Amino acid sequence: MYKFGVVGPVPSVAKILDVSKESPNEIEFIPFPYEKPKEVKAIIEQHRHEVHGWFFSGPIPYIRSKESLNAGANVIYCKPTGASLYKCLLELSLHRHEVSTRVSIDMINTEDLDLHESLLEAGFPMEQTYIKMFDQHFDPDQLVEYHIGLWKEGKIDGALTCVNYVYEALQGHDLPVYRIEMTQQDIRLAIKMIHEQAKSSYFKDTQIGVEIIEIDQFDQIAEKAGTRYHLQHLELKIKHALLLLCEKIDGSLLENGNGRYQIFSSRGAIERELEMLRETVRHLSLEANVPVAVGIGFGSTAFSAENNARKAVQHAKEKEDRGIVIVQENGIIVESAGEDEELTYAYRTNNKELLKKLAQANISAKTYNKIEALVQRMGWDGFTTASLASHLSMTIRNAQRIMGSLVEYGLAEIGGEELHSVRGRPSKIYRLTSGLK
Secondary structure, X not given: OEEEEEEEEHXXXXXXXXXXXXXXXXXXXXXXXXXXXXXHHHHHHHHHHHOOEEEEOOHHHHHHHOOOXXXXXXXXXXXXXXXXXXXXXXXXXXXXXXXXXXXXEEEEHHHHHHHHHHHHHOOOOOOOOEEEEEOOOOOHHHHHHHHHHHHHOOOOOEEEEOOHHHHHHHOOOOOOEEEOOOOHHHHHHHHHHHHHHHHHXXXXXXXXXXXXXXXXXXXXXXXXXXXXXXXXXXXXXXHHHHHXXXXXXXXXXXXXXXXXXXXXXXXXXXXXXXHHHHHHHHHHHHHHOOOEEEEEEEEOXXXXXXXXXXXXXXHHHHOOOOEEEEEOOOOEEEEOOOOOOOEEEEOOOOOHHHHHHHHHHOOOHHHHHHHHHHHHHHOOOOEOHHHHHHHHOOOHHHHHHHHHHHHHOOOEEEEEEEOOOOOOOOEEEEEEOOOOO
């Protein structure tokens, strides 16, 4: 049975669980309600290993979750629709016994286009409408003050909010307030999508997975060995450790010689035992006293999985600390797999305009996507080239070259300077921009 965590305010989670009773019992929905959106990150970090995916009640918890979830996570959220907006306006009109367009509306900025489109489609006059857009780091108390301020100035007849905390706070005043929330039909549609994701997850689980393990500088180990028995004993220890891993993931071991091994299994088994693989790699590295690189490839055929594993191990060998790298069939790369520093990004893009600018800047799509993923994972509003170099294991000079090129072609901007307590020039603070019109 697949388990999905339901994350949102208490009333929204209760509503989702109520509607979910209509669906088949193939999926279990586990409630994780919060009082304030800032709790989303802690919920995910605490319960990520208990579920196969996440169901967010709206765009606010979904946006918050992106700081903690990788690009391959199973995620669904209820997108606000015109129906939920019209419902609030109808409730206000019934309350006043007349139609009023004097309202204040708050909405997260990712839904800006849909909000305006819904109002325009309904022929809603915007002259007396106050719209407050906010980002993922918003302060709900400021939204409360925004609505109350307009109410006290006599500019509005009611408020529409997409934040449950704001809705409950405004109910303590005389201000008529209505919550823009998902309808039952929205929830049913999201649950249907979850069932499709569950089927997709089953397909991914049964994909072929290939692990390539390379012992670094194996030739030098052989040369330094005092006797031929030393090297043979080492090879036996390596094979013993890898056979224990094979037994755990129901895989088969292939020895390619010169410190290179391959393990064939299923994607699901490999992903479930990533921790054992990490422990095995640490053990092998200590036994051989050299770094160990691991590349994992997934694919629908043995050929595609092995090809992806080769790309992954080559990528791992380019990293200073080696480690485990995964290349998926859809072009997603996962570095430091299973660790706190895990980084997920695509090594290709179909955005022709972005590709054109990256070509002009002489920066690969993989490098750009990797920087973008790091900025998102770290939650950086701005960053220095020193920070970038430290996290991506590159020289500061290389980081400066990359950011300089991105700024030159409009894919990044300089947002300020960081002053040092010691002598020296202040460091520039960079921000990524879309750079696309």
